[in-house]
Amino acid sequence: MTDKKKKLLLIDGNSVAFRAFFAMYQQLDKFKNPEGLHTNAIFAFKNMLDVVLKQEEPSHILVAFDAGKVTFRTKMYGEYKGGRDKTPAELSEQLPYIKEMLQDMGIATYELPDYEADDIIGTMAKRGADDGFDVAVVTGDRDLTQLASEHVTVYVTKSGVTKLEAYTPEHMQEVNGVTPTEFIDMKALMGDASDNYPGVTKVGPKTASRLIQKYHTVENLYEHVDEMKKSKLKENLLNDKDKALLGKKLAAIKCDSPVSLTMEQVAYQGASVADLRRFYEKMNFRRFLSDMAENGDFAGKEAEGKQLDFVKLEKAAVASLPEAKEIGFYLEIFGENYHLAPFAGFALKIGQQIWVSRDVDLLKEKRLRGFLENKTIVKNVFDLKRTTYGLHRLGIEAQGIGYDMLLASYLVDNENNSNDLGEVVHQYGDYDVKSDLDVYGKGKAAAIPDDDAVFFNHLAGKVAAIDQLKASLLKQLKDHEQDDLFDAIEIPTARVLAKMELNGIKVEAKTLQALQKEYGDRLKELESKIYQEAGEEFNLNSPKQLGVILFEKLGLPVIKKTKTGYSTSVEVLNQLKDKSPVVSDILAYRQIAKIQSTYVNGLLDVIDPADGKIHTRYLQTLTATGRLSSVDPNLQNIPTRTEEGKQIRKAFVPSTPDGYIFSCDYSQVELRVLAHVSGDANMQEAFKTGYDIHAHTAMKIFHLSKIDEVTPLERRRAKAVNFGIVYGISDYGLSKNLGISRKQAKSFIESYFDQYPGIQAYMDQAVKEAREKGYAETIMHRRRYLPDIHAKNFNVRSFAERTAINSPIQGSAADIMKIAMINMQKKLDELGLKTKMVVQVHDELIFDVPKEELETIKQIVPEVMQKAVSLDVPLLADSGWGHNWYDAK
DNA sequence: AGGGTCACG
DNA sequence: ACGTACGTGACCCTA
Numbered sequence: 001m002t003d004k005k006k007k008l009l010l011i012d013g014n015s016v017a018f019r020a021f022f023a024m025y026q027q028l029d030k031f032k033n034p035e036g037l038h039t040n041a042i043f044a045f046k047n048m049l050d051v052v053l054k055q056e057e058p059s060h061i062l063v064a065f066d067a068g069k070v071t072f073r074t075k076m077y078g079e080y081k082g083g084r085d086k087t088p089a090e091l092s093e094q095l096p097y098i099k100e101m102l103q104d105m106g107i108a109t110y111e112l113p114d115y116e117a118d119d120i121i122g123t124m125a126k127r128g129a130d131d132g133f134d135v136a137v138v139t140g141d142r143d144l145t146q147l148a149s150e151h152v153t154v155y156v157t158k159s160g161v162t163k164l165e166a167y168t169p170e171h172m173q174e175v176n177g178v179t180p181t182e183f184i185d186m187k188a189l190m191g192d193a194s195d196n197y198p199g200v201t202k203v204g205p206k207t208a209s210r211l212i213q214k215y216h217t218v219e220n221l222y223e224h225v226d227e228m229k230k231s232k233l234k235e236n237l238l239n240d241k242d243k244a245l246l247g248k249k250l251a252a253i254k255c256d257s258p259v260s261l262t263m264e265q266v267a268y269q270g271a272s273v274a275d276l277r278r279f280y281e282k283m284n285f286r287r288f289l290s291d292m293a294e295n296g297d298f299a300g301k302e303a304e305g306k307q308l309d310f311v312k313l314e315k316a317a318v319a320s321l322p323e324a325k326e327i328g329f330y331l332e333i334f335g336e337n338y339h340l341a342p343f344a345g346f347a348l349k350i351g352q353q354i355w356v357s358r359d360v361d362l363l364k365e366k367r368l369r370g371f372l373e374n375k376t377i378v379k380n381v382f383d384l385k386r387t388t389y390g391l392h393r394l395g396i397e398a399q400g401i402g403y404d405m406l407l408a409s410y411l412v413d414n415e416n417n418s419n420d421l422g423e424v425v426h427q428y429g430d431y432d433v434k435s436d437l438d439v440y441g442k443g444k445a446a447a448i449p450d451d452d453a454v455f456f457n458h459l460a461g462k463v464a465a466i467d468q469l470k471a472s473l474l475k476q477l478k479d480h481e482q483d484d485l486f487d488a489i490e491i492p493t494a495r496v497l498a499k500m501e502l503n504g505i506k507v508e509a510k511t512l513q514a515l516q517k518e519y520g521d522r523l524k525e526l527e528s529k530i531y532q533e534a535g536e537e538f539n540l541n542s543p544k545q546l547g548v549i550l551f552e553k554l555g556l557p558v559i560k561k562t563k564t565g566y567s568t569s570v571e572v573l574n575q576l577k578d579k580s581p582v583v584s585d586i587l588a589y590r591q592i593a594k595i596q597s598t599y600v601n602g603l604l605d606v607i608d609p610a611d612g613k614i615h616t617r618y619l620q621t622l623t624a625t626g627r628l629s630s631v632d633p634n635l636q637n638i639p640t641r642t643e644e645g646k647q648i649r650k651a652f653v654p655s656t657p658d659g660y661i662f663s664c665d666y667s668q669v670e671l672r673v674l675a676h677v678s679g680d681a682n683m684q685e686a687f688k689t690g691y692d693i694h695a696h697t698a699m700k701i702f703h704l705s706k707i708d709e710v711t712p713l714e715r716r717r718a719k720a721v722n723f724g725i726v727y728g729i730s731d732y733g734l735s736k737n738l739g740i741s742r743k744q745a746k747s748f749i750e751s752y753f754d755q756y757p758g759i760q761a762y763m764d765q766a767v768k769e770a771r772e773k774g775y776a777e778t779i780m781h782r783r784r785y786l787p788d789i790h791a792k793n794f795n796v797r798s799f800a801e802r803t804a805i806n807s808p809i810q811g812s813a814a815d816i817m818k819i820a821m822i823n824m825q826k827k828l829d830e831l832g833l834k835t836k837m838v839v840q841v842h843d844e845l846i847f848d849v850p851k852e853e854l855e856t857i858k859q860i861v862p863e864v865m866q867k868a869v870s871l872d873v874p875l876l877a878d879s880g881w882g883h884n885w886y887d888a889k
Numbered sequence: 890a891g892g893g894t895c896a897c898g
Numbered sequence: 899a900c901g902t903a904c905g906t907g908a909c910c911c912t913a
Contacts, residue, residue: 539910539911541909541910541911542910542911542912543892543893543894543910543911544893544911544912545911562892562893563892563893564892564893564912567893567894568893568894569893569894569895570894570895590894590895591895593909593910594894594895594896594908594909595896597908597909597910598895598896598907598908598909599896599908602908602909619906622906623905623906624905625904625905627898627905627906628906629905629906629907630906630907631907631908633907633908634896634897634906634907634908635897636896636897636898636906636907637895637896637897637898637906637907637908638896638897639896639897640896640897641896641897645896665898670898670904723903723904724903726903726904727903727904727905728902728903728904729903730901730902730903731902732901732902732903733902733903734903736902736903737903793900794899794900794901795900795901795902798900798901798902799902802902802903802904803904805904806903806904806905807904807905809904810898810904810905813898814905841897841898842897842898842905842906843898844898
């Protein structure tokens with residue numbers, strides 16, 4: 001405090017709360033905590049505090065409140081503040097909580113019987129200024145501006161609560177033409193309607209200001225009133241002299257009230273992180289909680305995690321574990337890839353008791369296995385699929401996992417989602433569990449701690465957190481109408497996916513090895529040819545070196561640049577093809593090299609030697625739209641567009657002799673979803689009639705009378721428009737895609753909206769709704785939050801708008817596929833079939849079918865997929881089969 | 890670790 | 899006028 005200026009911040013609690021309440025009045029119904037308490041004013045109050053704390057960096061703070069209705073002013077003048085509307089109950093219920101929050105934030109509050117908050121502030125401001133403080137006053141009420149001085153700045157909230165107008169003596173002069181002290185006299189003359197005292201008849205701000213500029217005080221004015229020439233004003237002044245003098249007493253803030261506070265008592269303590277966290281939890285203020293986490297407010301003591309009570313489970317004690325209907329269970333597998341990563345331990349919670357162990361073999365003991373395999377004992381976990389797969393590796397077939405915290409948190413907010421339990425928990429304001437990163441470390445150095453106390457406490461914290469957050473996550477799901485999405489879609493999907501991952505798909509190494517040889521030879525040939533054409537050897541895989549060769553040595557025109565240099569993408573190279581023969585060879589090399597490294601070599605590396613199969617992992621909680629993704633390896637991007645690439649599919653084969661790979665994919669599912677959600681009659685009609693939708697679109701937008709008049713070019717263009725629509729079309733994007741002029745693209749789009757008017761309406765509605773609600777939603781109520789929809793930046797906002805259009809379409813299609821998968825697995829089980837569902841590629845399902853089941857599968861798969869949901873247009877699924885994935889088309 | 894490129898729906 | 903299609907993952911090179 002020696003060289004840093006002392007800064008005292010004084011806040012008028014009542015007036016700021018009042019402003020805060022009305023600033024967020026429209027949000028009144030949205031801001032309620034689980035107990036039904038309104039929280040809008042508390043929330044806005046906190047926002048204001050954040051802004052002011054950051055701006056002022058005070059060393060001392062006091063928030064003053066009015067003590068009650070009766071004050072020395074009401075005693076002086078019975079009508080003072082009379083006739084005011086009663087404070088709304090929705091606001092008064094919040095005041096005690098604002099005080100509680102302030103206490104948690106380490107900020108002093110004070111009220112004084114008989115005095116208003118203003119007088120407390122005036123008194124403290126004077127004391128502060130006398131003690132050498134810089135003083136900042138924050139209020140929602142202009143009365144306090146009379147305190148402005150060299151050392152006191154008064155901030156009045158403007159339009160909302162976080163914008164502040166700074167009243168210095170200079171600003172006061174600009175606004176009212178008087179000094180802050182003279183402002184009291186000015187008010188005395190003009191009165192105050194909201195405080196219900198009259199002032200002099202017919203004197204408003206203009207006249208009052210003029211008079212005070214001339215006479216400076218009310219008293220002086222009356223000493224010279226006789227000198228004024230006869231006028232209505234003079235008459236009024238004389239008649240209302242009592243009122244003016246009373247007004248001055250009422251308007252003047254008392255700077256010598258008996259405030260029993262020392263400066264030390266208002267020193268800013270800083271927040272009690274734990275208390276504040278509990279408060280935010282109670283208020284359901286998730287944003288502040290995550291802000292705290294991001295700011296590292298939990299660094300230090302809080303982040304150490306809580307010490308929990310737990311018991312190390314010994315083998316001998318397993319048999320006597322208590323009975324339970326519901327248990328919390330956490331299996332620690334050390335590493336992302338739970339197919340292969342080593343087990344590290346587990347934690348079990350029954351009632352309030354927690355057991356932990358490093359020895360996962362204990363799970364195979366009768367009692368524990370009984371818990372895990374009994375479907376009537378509900379298990380609460382974090383990551384159902386991971387847990388199920390891990391237990392399977394131990395020979396335990398999990399049943400009855402009914403709640404998955406990971407899936408729940410993904411549905412509630414798929415934006416800030418994490419697979420790390422600690423991270424998830426932090427987002428919900430609980431800091432009793434550390435993140436795995438904090439406990440295990442990262443990269444090569446990552447390890448399970450040897451120290452039992454550390455490791456077990458972490459495990460115990462995890463299993464405790466699953467229980468602790470369950471109610472609030474389920475409540476949020478319910479509030480979002482997502483209970484069905486959770487119980488009937490995501491949880492069962494996780495079970496199906498676990499099965500699919502376990503099934504795996506058989507991949508023949510010898511087929512890939514043959515390709516490896518073939519492509520290796522071709523790459524060698526291309527390589528030497530390119531070196532010859534370029535006149536030197538270089539690293540063909542380096543875009544940088546390639547750029548130098550093409551654009552500097554060979555002098556080809558630069559078509560596009562990247563951040564780091566010349567672009568050498570296909571798009572660019574295609575345009576340079578006829579300029580130099582080397583370009584085509586480079587394109588050919590690139591294509592083969594990609595297939596060779598990513599698919600031939602990549603897949604050979606991940607065939608499980610134990611069963612000759614590839615077991616991908618599906619990520620169920622990653623995408624923003626609700627789609628799955630596939631990793632280690634990605635089986636959702638196996639080549640299909642080029643013949644060379646497609647060869648890879650020949651290596652994917654059935655696991656039984658003479659069996660089949662059966663493939664079934666939805667036809668135009670996203671456009672069908674669009675037809676459904678938009679309600680566009682023309683598009684619905686097209687699907688109901690069973691037209692080729694792209695040809696139909698071509699007929700419509702090119703104004704042909706019959707669908708068979710459509711040329712292949714027209715169909716291709718119409719197809720691009722259809723895709724574009726789903727993505728939130730722009731003329732530029734379409735023109736680039738089709739290689740046509742922007743103008744032409746624009747006319748296609750206009751024609752499209754003309755022919756399918758419901759689509760245009762849908763797009764407008766989607767954007768409007770996203771703006772109002774802050775999120776876009778699928779047919780199954782999956783949400784995607786779009787905060788950028790309000791962005792000032794055009795690009796950022798436009799992106800959010802396209803997302804608002806696309807997400808419900810892509811996401812609903814994903815919902816439909818998940819339902820189909822659940823129904824499909826159920827059907828396979830019911831019929832006792834040996835056929836296995838092995839791969840999902842967004843709109844396509846792949847099955848490993850024994851020979852004798854092919855006929856059944858041909859019947860049931862398309863049917864189940866088509867009946868997954870009932871839309872206003874039919875769903876159509878096309879099947880194909882063969883002795884490998886290549887032939888299954 | 891991040892960018893460029895390219896594989897898929 | 900803005901600068902642009904939506905959603906992913908893996909490989910390679912270069913820092």
